[in-house]
Amino acid sequence: MSETADILSRPDQAVILPNLAAGCSMADMADIDSVTECWEQLEELYGTEPDAAGRVPVIPVTYMNSSAALKGFCGEHGGIVCTSSNASTVLEWAFERGQRVLFFPDQHLGRNTAKAMGVPLEQMPMWNPRKDLGGNNEQTLLDSRVILWHGFCSVHKRFNVGQIEKARAEFPGVQVIVHPECPMEVVDAADSAGSTDFIRKAIAGATEPTTFAIGTEINMVNRLAAEYPQHTIFCLDPVICPCSTMYRIHPGYLAWVLEALVRGEVVNRITVTDDVAAPAKVALERMLAARP
Ligand code: SF4
Numbered sequence: 001m002s003e004t005a006d007i008l009s010r011p012d013q014a015v016i017l018p019n020l021a022a023g024c025s026m027a028d029m030a031d032i033d034s035v036t037e038c039w040e041q042l043e044e045l046y047g048t049e050p051d052a053a054g055r056v057p058v059i060p061v062t063y064m065n066s067s068a069a070l071k072g073f074c075g076e077h078g079g080i081v082c083t084s085s086n087a088s089t090v091l092e093w094a095f096e097r098g099q100r101v102l103f104f105p106d107q108h109l110g111r112n113t114a115k116a117m118g119v120p121l122e123q124m125p126m127w128n129p130r131k132d133l134g135g136n137n138e139q140t141l142l143d144s145r146v147i148l149w150h151g152f153c154s155v156h157k158r159f160n161v162g163q164i165e166k167a168r169a170e171f172p173g174v175q176v177i178v179h180p181e182c183p184m185e186v187v188d189a190a191d192s193a194g195s196t197d198f199i200r201k202a203i204a205g206a207t208e209p210t211t212f213a214i215g216t217e218i219n220m221v222n223r224l225a226a227e228y229p230q231h232t233i234f235c236l237d238p239v240i241c242p243c244s245t246m247y248r249i250h251p252g253y254l255a256w257v258l259e260a261l262v263r264g265e266v267v268n269r270i271t272v273t274d275d276v277a278a279p280a281k282v283a284l285e286r287m288l289a290a291r292p
Pocket of ligand 1: 026217245
């Protein structure tokens with residue numbers, strides 16, 4: 001995200017990451033070398049010629065939680081970036097231009113979004129980067145509509161259907177809302193699923209005191225519970241750990257970089273080199289221009 005902020009910032013702006021060890025373990029599950037190797041295998045299988053409708057064989061789509069190098073890869077190969085808020089709009093954009101999509105790094109966002117758009121599960125093979133053809137046979141890949149990278153969020157993967165059943169048993173009438181990074185069966189069992197913004201708006205829009213069970217990162221749930229005391233809001237997973245990589249940015253580091261700024265020093269500045277930033281910006285701008 002800090003790389004993306006740098007790519008989209010003005011020349012007079014600097015992006016600072018308070019702790020350089022912070023990040024996203026899901027983003028680390030797809031790297032540029034593995035995706036490039038996957039792409040070469042797909043090109044060998046599909047070729048590069050468009051079909052009669054002018055759609056290329058495959059469009060790469062990367063989730064915002066990915067390195068600048070992967071966004072640059074998408075920019076260079078006719079692809080695009082998505083967020084959890086606009087994933088279906090972006091997939092529609094991609095299906096207009098391509099016969100199928102290579103979606104990385106989060107398999108769950110890709111699967112949940114494509115399934116909601118009517119893509120059958122059997123047309124969504126998983127790509128395991130440690131295996132030849134991602135562990136698939138050629139026919140499966142030829143028949144595919146969305147090829148899902150074998151990545152996941154270790155926080156959202158912890159949610160399960162048993163937690164939803166328990167919440168429904170203990171709180172009749174509870175509204176269960178989960179993030180689309182959760183596994184498919186959890187999304188299917190919930191009342192609704194959507195991005196953090198979707199979750200926040202759903203709670204903000206509730207006019208009567210309501211009980212909400214939320215399937216997303218615990219600190220987001222705690223903030224919502226504090227902000228909307230008229231509702232009962234709790235996390236589906238009672239023992240959930242906060243995201244350890246994201247929360248490496250804590251107030252101590254923030255204070256440290258702010259104190260440096262007061263002294264006139266910019267510490268931990270994030271800069272993306274032009275050779276990566278230029279194609280990554282193309283993929284980001286395609287996303288910003290895509291409209292439902
Ligand atoms: S919760 Fe943590 S691991 Fe999961 S997507 Fe967010 S930053 Fe990445």
